[in-house]
Amino acid sequence: MFHFCSTGIHSTLRSVTWHPGRRRIFLAACFLTLAGCNRSVPHATRATADKPLGEPVAIQVPLGLPPVPIPAENPPTQATVALGRDLFYSKLLSADNSTSCGSCHDPDRGFASGRRYSSGVSGSLGTRNAPTVLNAAFAPLQFWDGRASSLEDQAGGPIQNPVEMNMKPDACVAKLNADPEYRAKFEKAFGPGPVTFAKITEAIASYERTLVSGNSPFDRFEFIGQKNALSPAAQRGLAIFRDKTRGNCIACHTIDRGYALFTDGKFHNVGVGVNDDGELTDLGRYEQTKVEADKGAFKTPTLRNVARTAPYMHDGSLKTLKAVVDYYAGGANSNPYLDKEIKAIHLSGQDRADLVEFLNSLTGDLPSDAGPAAGSAQ
Numbered sequence: 001m002f003h004f005c006s007t008g009i010h011s012t013l014r015s016v017t018w019h020p021g022r023r024r025i026f027l028a029a030c031f032l033t034l035a036g037c038n039r040s041v042p043h044a045t046r047a048t049a050d051k052p053l054g055e056p057v058a059i060q061v062p063l064g065l066p067p068v069p070i071p072a073e074n075p076p077t078q079a080t081v082a083l084g085r086d087l088f089y090s091k092l093l094s095a096d097n098s099t100s101c102g103s104c105h106d107p108d109r110g111f112a113s114g115r116r117y118s119s120g121v122s123g124s125l126g127t128r129n130a131p132t133v134l135n136a137a138f139a140p141l142q143f144w145d146g147r148a149s150s151l152e153d154q155a156g157g158p159i160q161n162p163v164e165m166n167m168k169p170d171a172c173v174a175k176l177n178a179d180p181e182y183r184a185k186f187e188k189a190f191g192p193g194p195v196t197f198a199k200i201t202e203a204i205a206s207y208e209r210t211l212v213s214g215n216s217p218f219d220r221f222e223f224i225g226q227k228n229a230l231s232p233a234a235q236r237g238l239a240i241f242r243d244k245t246r247g248n249c250i251a252c253h254t255i256d257r258g259y260a261l262f263t264d265g266k267f268h269n270v271g272v273g274v275n276d277d278g279e280l281t282d283l284g285r286y287e288q289t290k291v292e293a294d295k296g297a298f299k300t301p302t303l304r305n306v307a308r309t310a311p312y313m314h315d316g317s318l319k320t321l322k323a324v325v326d327y328y329a330g331g332a333n334s335n336p337y338l339d340k341e342i343k344a345i346h347l348s349g350q351d352r353a354d355l356v357e358f359l360n361s362l363t364g365d366l367p368s369d370a371g372p373a374a375g376s377a378q
Helices: 006-015 023-029 078-088 151-160 169-177 180-190 197-209 217-223 232-242 321-329 349-360
Strands: none
Touching (some): 078 197, 151 197, 232 349
């Protein structure tokens, strides 16, 4: 049922600069999603990469996360990260100067939107919920349906999407080339030469790789043995989360030795988006693979900072964590492609409250200085 893009994974393995002994860790850790708001988003094939100038900077990860995979052709530097941060919050990347990446991925809302569907240019609405950008650096496949194989490829999608920012690559490049301040920033990051769409997406991706979040109460409890980091209710919730005969949440929201991404990165049909006639309203991963078993399957979202990123599911249809727990306890919505791990389970009211308490314990530290920089174009 679960079809990964093996080409994308192999390409990533070849292109990443590895720390000694980290290859095995990456294979287990590279399953997280940066999922986009909308389906069928066009994006240009990336041009040949323009490698950044300067020394690469190390991305420090907090407790509970593995090392960040870094592509050899786009190592983050101080200048590219700063430029990417500027571009992430710049509304100049939209056709009517109304929308930025940060419009849908708001630092004050855990880098999600806080709305069921985010609005784009001219107030248009998408069809999928905008999830958090935090910890997206660990994913070889991006968007709810896995249609982009890197953060660089993903960054170009919303810019071009007619519902989101509605900018053709050439128009976006011309707009930034006409701005002397941006030309100077690009030359500082990439050296002499004009702004290109590849440089735009590379800078945004480098900034996004710095958006890592961990050191939650769960991490302190699980990885350094701080037993008072979790309340008794949260500890009971963790036990239910792990118990295959009760919550069995761990089947998809994984916890590994030494780190936890809280996602397997795979694509599952969990019954969300089924209408009253039992029909799927969004085919999800199937639109990319055309594999029958992928109908209605969407990538498992991370649960890190989940208390900050309501509403939930790919369509934003569940407003609270309690609603999510109740939905799974009830066995979800039946359909021919429902994941085999989804079953009705008996959870008492206290069990459900404990699970919610545990999910609240996954709220971690946010990266510092990640919001709009003072004086940046917005």
